[in-house]
Amino acid sequence: MNCLIVRIFWLWILIFARPSTAAMNSFIYIGCSQLKYAPGSPYESGVNSILTSVVNAAAFSGYNTFKFPFPASSAVSGLYQCRGDLSGSICHDCVSEAVSRLGSSCVGAAGGAMQLEGCFVRYDNATFVGVEDKTVVTDKCGPPIDGGDESGVLTGKDGVLAYLMAGGQYFRVGGSGKVQGLAQCVQDLSISECQDCISEAIQRLKNECGSSAWGDMFLGKCYARYSERGYTAKHDENDDEMEKTLAIFIGLVAGVAVLIVFLSVLSKLLDRKGGSSGK
Template identity: 60%
Template sequence: MTTNPLFYLQLLLFLINLRPSSSSPESFVYVGCSQLKYSSGSPYESNLNSILASFVNSASIAAFNSFKISSPGSTAAVYGLYQCRGDLAAADCHRCVASAVSRIGAFCAGTSGGALQLDGCFIKYDNESFVGTVDKAVVSEKCGAATAAGYGGSDDVLTRRDAVLAYLKDGGGQYFRVGGSGKVQGMVQCVQDLSLGECQECLSEAVQRLKSDCAAAPSGDMFLGKCYARYSDHGYSSEGGGRRRGWPGKIAVVAGLGWLIWVLRQ
């Protein structure tokens, strides 16, 4: 057996790449920035910093809030809102929004408008009011690749997927809904500045596009401007902020690091 340390390092990196994927509330989904810029040191920049700070402060006590901040005698108003996923605990919501606020500056530096969607929360701000308006434009979509086992060929799985999405779309009376059938689970959510009727309209569009664009894929995400629909054959979990499938892999990596250190010391 070889004693070349490089061999063991390469083997460990291979094992790390094999570990199952996991998600958390701070996992990145999409970002969008406006083309309009603001001047450094301007009243708009000050108001923007204030509204981002308001997001973080409010997220510790509320899962949704909207703001308008303007300076006295100035037209440099900033409009914004944030929202957390409906199954997050208050501490997780606050942590997610704080992460989004800390990251959007790098993506949208100097722009007057920006939107960042993480797995567990959403923040958006602009120099023009968008609060309370319906937005059904597609901002992000992702379809999982069909497995070698032929996921797409299973009529039973597709029937379950369609049933889950129909249930979520027609749930009514809720901005956040989850449901499942067998191994297929789904999730939908609207931004709470919409009325319930507008939420229903937005979700109908998201579900229709999701079924059309992702066809027989094992998972799919469809994010519109003010709502989203998602499904997966892996399911979703709010415990710890996301799916827990990554833990066995992390344990294996820790064990592998210990093993590599032992080998290199021999």
């Protein structure tokens, strides 16, 4: 009986507590170059080689860069990076998904970039590896903070953004009160360039998402995000549905455990009664 309860408990842990591959594969943005390459050209071979290398490498590390240099006129570079808190398997799954989507969305494009929740992949014929890029790629601000705890959330937001600003690492995560934040640079930048990029992203967040419950700011080589509901950035009704589902599941597990205990006790009582009658 106890073994069965333990198994049910660990089933719950496996379903709800571990990071979700599906969540990390959620779409954020894609960009495809207007410049096209000819089918069957050396450049197409370079793109295919780069993207294959990206997928293979993601099984072993969270970041890498590649270059296909020959011929010089068809040189292509690529890189990928996963979010700093992901396991190797989820990183690999995310990068594989990003490369698959790039292949179907940027057909024949000389360059492409894909940002998913858990990873970033880019390839191009232009020189971009090691070059800082503070261009705004996409930005979103949530609804205004509910009036009930506006001051507390704003204080938490200011605190977490200040913490992210003062970071000093490529990947930064922290919380203040109810608010959590996340920031990351692509590791082809120097630490000083990373700091400059994240500072720019955070300043834009402050200016554009002043009283919002959450905000996302993605620049060319970095991003900064904050959320009252956590840095996984699920800013929609799916959070509430997940919480309800989790509550129902926990209730069912507890109910099954109580039923098992009751049946076990009842079985023992019946066995004893049967034994007494036999005497």
